[in-house]
Amino acid sequence: MLRHLTHPLVSENPITVQILGLCSALAVSSTLKPAFIMSVSVVAVLVFSNVSVSLLRNVFPRSIRLILEVTLIASAVIVVDEVLKAFAPETADILTVFVGLIVTNCIILGRAEAFAMHHRVAPSLADALGNGLGYALVLLAVATARELFGHGTLLDVQILPLSEAEGGWYRPNQMMRFAPSAFFLIGLIIWGVRSVRAEQVEAGAYPPASPSYREG
Amino acid sequence: MAHEPISRTLAVAVAIALVCSVMVSTAVYLLRPIQIAYDLIDRNRAIVAAAGIEGVLQGGDDAAVVRAFLDLDARVLDLDSGEFLDTTDAHGYDHWAGTTDDARLVPVYVSRRDGAATRLVLPVHGRGMWSTIYGYVALDADLTTVAALVIHRHGETPGVGDRIQDPAWRAKWRGKRAFGPDGAVAIHVARGGNGQQPGRVDTITGATVTSEAVGQLVAGWLAIYSPWLSRIAAPGARI
Numbered sequence: 063m064l065r066h067l068t069h070p071l072v073s074e075n076p077i078t079v080q081i082l083g084l085c086s087a088l089a090v091s092s093t094l095k096p097a098f099i100m101s102v103s104v105v106a107v108l109v110f111s112n113v114s115v116s117l118l119r120n121v122f123p124r125s126i127r128l129i130l131e132v133t134l135i136a137s138a139v140i141v142v143d144e145v146l147k148a149f150a151p152e153t154a155d156i157l158t159v160f161v162g163l164i165v166t167n168c169i170i171l172g173r174a175e176a177f178a179m180h181h182r183v184a185p186s187l188a189d190a191l192g193n194g195l196g197y198a199l200v201l202l203a204v205a206t207a208r209e210l211f212g213h214g215t216l217l218d219v220q221i222l223p224l225s226e227a228e229g230g231w232y233r234p235n236q237m238m239r240f241a242p243s244a245f246f247l248i249g250l251i252i253w254g255v256r257s258v259r260a261e262q263v264e265a266g267a268y269p270p271a272s273p274s275y276r277e278g
Numbered sequence: 279m280a281h282e283p284i285s286r287t288l289a290v291a292v293a294i295a296l297v298c299s300v301m302v303s304t305a306v307y308l309l310r311p312i313q314i315a316y317d318l319i320d321r322n323r324a325i326v327a328a329a330g331i332e333g334v335l336q337g338g339d340d341a342a343v344v345r346a347f348l349d350l351d352a353r354v355l356d357l358d359s360g361e362f363l364d365t366t367d368a369h370g371y372d373h374w375a376g377t378t379d380d381a382r383l384v385p386v387y388v389s390r391r392d393g394a395a396t397r398l399v400l401p402v403h404g405r406g407m408w409s410t411i412y413g414y415v416a417l418d419a420d421l422t423t424v425a426a427l428v429i430h431r432h433g434e435t436p437g438v439g440d441r442i443q444d445p446a447w448r449a450k451w452r453g454k455r456a457f458g459p460d461g462a463v464a465i466h467v468a469r470g471g472n473g474q475q476p477g478r479v480d481t482i483t484g485a486t487v488t489s490e491a492v493g494q495l496v497a498g499w500l501a502i503y504s505p506w507l508s509r510i511a512a513p514g515a516r517i
Contacts, residue, residue: 092437118294123287130294137298141305148312151320158436240484241437 066185070192072259077200078252079262082168086160087201088244094217096156097205098198103142105194107164108173110138112190115178122179131174132165139164169193204247212238321372322347324430328399328414329389350399351388358382360506374403374412397425400503404495407487409433411442415496417456421511424465427451427496439488447489450479456500461508463500467493 076082083104090100114134115122122130143161146154154161164170173193178186209215214222214232223230237243256262319340326346327335334342352368355361363383371385387399396419403412411432416425429443441447451465455476458464464477467490482489500507509515 089436121290123282123290125282126287126291130291133294133298137302140302144305144309144313148309148316151313151316156436156440158433158440160436239437 063185063188066188067192067195070189070196071199072196072255073262075196075200075255076169076172076193077197077248078255080169080172082172083197084248086163086167087197087204087248088241090157090160091201091205091208091244092239092241093156093209093213093215094202094205096153097201099146099150099153100157100160101194101198101201103146103161104164104167104169104197105191106142107135107138108170108190108194109187111135111170111174112178112186113183115174116181116183116186119179127179128171128175131171135170135174136165169197200248200251203251204244207247208238208243211235212243319343321430324414324428325350325387325399328416328426328428329387329397330416330425331389351390351395353386353388355384355386355506356382357384357502357506360509373401395419400499402496402499404491404498406432406434406442406491406495407439408435411488411492411495413492413496415451415456415500417507421507422455422457424451424454424456427492429492434485434488439485441482441485442488442492444482447482454479457504457507461504463497463504465493465497465500 070076072078074080077084077087086100086104091097111131111134115131118130139162142164143154146157146161173189177189181189206216209217210221212234214220214224214230214234222232225231225233323335323343326343329346329350331346334346348369350369352371354363354366354368354371356363366383368385368387371383373384384401386401388395389397389399397416398419398421399414399416401412402415403410405411409432411429411434413427413429413432415427417423418425427448429448432440432442434440434442454465456463456465458477464475465479466477467479467481469481469486479493481493
């Protein structure tokens with residue numbers, strides 16, 4: 063049971079191992095606060111979708127299973143979006159479309175299909191929390207690095223005194239403010255994790271010349 | 279795979295759809311008043327910022343923002359006649375709230391010090407890259423120098439187009455000439471150039487389309503306001 067919760071944190075992390083949910087991880091990781099709100103939103107949607115899909119898994123007609131899953135997920139996302147617009151409007155303004163795009167986050171539908179459809183409620187809940195936290199872990203790590211080096215702040219508190227302002231020494235790294243830096247950082251994280259855990263390294267693509275990609 | 283009767287499939291689909299729609303509409307119904315209140319304060323904040331009353335914006339004190347907003351001299355301007363419409367409460371009037379595109383009546387705001395106008399805040403809106411951008415442009419008392427540009431609402435790309443809200447870029451508008459000596463609109467957003475033109479603002483690197491769109495919509499609205507502005511700038515006239 064605990065395995066479902068802890069496994070997705072590192073050894074089956076949805077971002078670094080399964081390379082899922084990358085688009086939002088790139089887009090909303092420029093500072094810590096929106097990344098945190100985004101993580102909470104994804105965890106909330108993931109928990110709702112895994113639990114409801116698990117509860118209804120024997121009721122779902124097989125032919126329209128996916129449509130019903132997406133309906134549940136989309137409804138949860140709309141509710142989360144409305145809650146954010148009411149109670150965290152400044153952050154909702156920063157996140158804009160990316161809250162709505164949680165619907166298309168492959169982690170959510172992936173866990174509903176791969177896990178919740180075949181498991182009872184309790185393990186599905188643990189799996190949702192585990193994957194949500196695994197996503198949050200990477201997102202927050204990237205956002206911490208980007209905010210610290212791109213703005214010299216953490217959660218809008220000045221950590222590194224800027225040289226532009228009075229008497230500081232730190233010149234912000236402009237690259238960290240833009241989305242591609244998240245790509246580099248996630249790449250570095252994946253490299254780091256796979257250096258320690260060599261079993262995560264994927265076998266080479268089999269026909270050597272054929273291109274392959276996975277969508278996030 | 280076991281055969282499923284269509285009736286059951288339909289029944290489950292309808293049931294799930296019903297439950298989901300009730301869930302979504304309940305959330306929207308309960309949260310809408312809070313969102314509307316936020317949007318109102320946000321608009322007040324944008325207008326107060328454009329009017330140059332920076333002090334109340336720092337503390338996060340919403341009541342102070344609303345008070346500063348109500349202290350502004352607000353008027354509803356009829357663009358056709360160039361006259362103020364004194365029958366409408368201008369502080370409560372939002373010409374963007376309506377569903378019809380009735381841009382004929384716009385609210386304008388004047389900040390005053392000891393009775394003399396210090397800034398004139400004009401609403402502007404227009405097409406961005408993906409969304410309609412709403413904002414306010416403030417003119418100094420000479421009615422030709424741009425005092426501030428504030429973006430109120432937009433749906434541009436996060437991290438890219440939304441940099442039109444960056445204070446550093448918006449600060450570049452300050453002191454620019456809105457109108458040339460001939461009275462034509464001089465303000466524009468362009469890349470390159472030698473910085474000699476008094477109405478030129480640089481585009482944002484990486485957000486060229488959105489920042490040029492802001493230039494277009496500000497220039498377009500200033501052209502709309504310009505007959506009225508030249509009338510109130512004439513000797514003897516006052517706002």
